[in-house]
Amino acid sequence: MAKVNLMGMNLGEIEELVSSLGERPFRARQLMKWIYEKGAESFAQMTDLSKELRERLDEVSYLDRMRLVKRADSRLDQAAKLLFELEDGKKVETVLIRESGRRTICLSTQVGCPLGCRFCATGKIGLRRNLKAGEIVDQVVEVERLSGEKPTNLVLMGMGEPLLNYEEVLKSLNIFNSSYGLGMGARKMILSTAGLVPQIERLAKEKIKIGLAISLNATTDRLRDWLMPINRKYPLREVLRAAKRFTQIRKRRITFEYLLIAGVNDSFDDATRLAKLVKGIPCKINLIPYNPIANIKFKRPDPQRVELFKRWLYPLTPTVTLRESKGRDIGAACGQLRALY
């Protein structure tokens, strides 16, 4: 019989496995702690399990851990980018950002991405495959093990569109949240989407109450169709309607991300339209100045224009923040991930 991979299994699945080995269910909780909290690499490390159980586990299962290929540390700020190799040799990137006492891990959910947003390096790769829940969870376990620092926040903003890998992403979020997994509060996790309307509606009704960010980046369908082709399927009006419904169901505001690209979407008219579009939706607008990417011709607006855009918006919308992406010098900032070395 083929061995099963324990990485990515939830409590119920591990309970089933230990029961099939004739063990009591509480052993599953011990196993969860070893796998997710302590980052064990082998059954031999699990010293509070009997030798016999460890041997039985070794016969029927294994722990597939990702392999660190390369690590780059930013000289500009406290960001580090880690390139991991998966079981099938494919690679993904994960970013650790240390800022004002917070340690945020930016996770990938797909190898590549099929949505092809024009400003994004990941989109240029196309989709290679979805990540499995174990591979999403292992990014956190490995970063924690390698850095020796417990994350305070998780953001699903790395490679891929998380809502296109819905089941595995949801499973990983539940493992992060579980007290037998990583014990991470749901409010400390944010999922960022390009605006997949049916999945946003589904996510609003899930038990796990994570935060939602929608990457808006344009204020007309014409421009958004061009910048983010997914807009042809789910146009702005539908995305905003889903966003509003999300806030009503969750009773929590959401974030709209707006990538500022010089001469493309940073005019006074853009700011006015943006304020109008989000009116009536409890939200925060996160402005992100564009980060340069090789072979993509867009430019970053100068700092004065960024400030001006923020000021144009400010009196009209409740909260506007300016997010300077970390790790620009190591290709770890928003839109720069491509897992190529």
Ligand code: SF4
């Ligand atoms: Fe995919 Fe996000 Fe990049 Fe768009 S911005 S191509 S959704 S990874």
